[in-house]
Amino acid sequence: MTSLERVVLTLQHKEADRIPVYPLINSVSRKALNLSYEEWTKDTEKCAAAIIKASEEIGVDCLCTLVDLSVEAADWGQKVIYEKDNAAHPDMDDRLIKTLEDYDKIGIINPRETPRMSEHIKLAKILAEKKGHEMPVVGFVFAPLGVLSMMRGQEQMFVDLLRNPDKLRPALRNITETLKELCVALIEAGCHAIMLDTLFASRSIMSPKMWDDFEGVYVEEMSELIREKGAMVMLHNCGNGVYFKEQIARMKPVLISYQHMPPDCADMAEVKEKYGKTVTLLGHIEPGWLITATEEEVRQQCREQIDAYKKDGGFVLATGCEYPSTLDFKLAKVMVDEARTYGVY
Secondary structure (H helix, E strand, O other): OOHHHHHHHHHOOOOOOEOOEEEEOOHHHHHHOOOOHHHHHHOHHHHHHHHHHHHHHHOOOOEEOOOOOOHHHHOOOOOEEOOOOOOOEEOOOOOOOOOHHHHHHOOOOOOOOOHHHHHHHHHHHHHHHHHOOOOOEEEEEEOHHHHHHHHHOHHHHHHHHHHOHHHHHHHHHHHHHHHHHHHHHHHHHOOOEEEEEOOOOEOOOOOHHHHHHHHHHHHHHHHHHHHHOOOEEEEEEOOOOEOHHHHHHHHOOOEEEEOOOOOOOOOHHHHHHHOOOOOEEEEEEOHHHHOOOOHHHHHHHHHHHHHHHOOOOOEEEEEEEEOOOOOOOHHHHHHHHHHHHOOEO
């Protein structure tokens, strides 16, 4: 059974040969070709080659286009800092949006022609052409509030949301229209699904109502367009107390990638019972914990999650967020081994 066949059955809440597995091996994949962060980020062909080589060496069941969270913001003009050993990130001392009036700078742009989003589309095309016949290819898109926060800074954006919410809405509308076109381009490039990163839809950041008012309305539009274009909607949120209920109502995703329990569930059994019959659960080994965990501890954690979620499909063993880039591939391979042995149906 190919990874694509395995994941398709899992998304249908059917039992495949075994559970799929996908530690989110994005930036750590650069180590497969001994690339620096900057080279991996800027050279799309090397980035694709590294992702493919790492995925084959580790034995994962999915490919994802996540590079860093600055991709979209950079194309509006946000200055980005590229480093040898750290992910690209906005210049925190030089935000594009410095004042309330600067929100007016955020217009609709064409992601097919801008520097970083066009390369993101190219990355998806390479991955789809080389591996899409055997593995699902998931396009990663930062949701509107996340993109805006890259250009304003989270703390100041929250102040603006509370004090001057109407100043943000035109910018969020223009970001959304741009991201819609990005989603369409990624689907046309060969992505089977689009994973929207709804970073702020969790109890640790903002209330469900605030999230729904300032992002839910926009990601609903994006989700409808993704389905209309023939792809699946997935979402990623590694926040504490991620809002499953509210996001499912807006987005109707086939899969949720998460790290922490939703606020209305006490444990893994309740997550499976409440949500696992309709939404595929992807998670949720904590990446930070992996840095100090032993191989045996990782195996035990994998088995606990497999026991809780495996029955009747609808579960992908994964890290709750990106696999630590400071590690080698060893513990990712441990997770794959557990899926292939303990995770057999």
